[in-house]
Amino acid sequence: MDDTLDLVTVADAVLAAHAVIEENGTHEMKMMSRTLLFTVGKEIAQRGGLSCEPTDLHHAEPGWPLEQSKVER
Incomplete structure (x- = not known):
């Protein structure tokens, strides 16, 4: 497994x-x-972001995804 996947x-x-x-x-x-x-x-930013497949990193956060009306404000 490479460092990005880790x-x-x-x-x-x-x-x-x-x-x-x-x-x-x-x-x-x-x-x-x-x-x-x-x-x-910070580590992700220093590495220039994540270069593998997009991942919904917020999947376990309560209230995610935000309601569209909250995002547009």
Whole structure:
């Protein structure tokens, strides 16, 4: 598995865990999860984005996808 696919796997796992932590975690857990999301995002940006197949990285987030009316505002 190449580094890009590994990063996609990490991003998917972190987003899924983040959804659970946001729903059930302590304040400290939420802060740590947000920091981890930020760190993964920085790594993706440093690598020039994800070059593999598009992935819906928000699949596990509560309330996703946003309602169209909220997006257009």
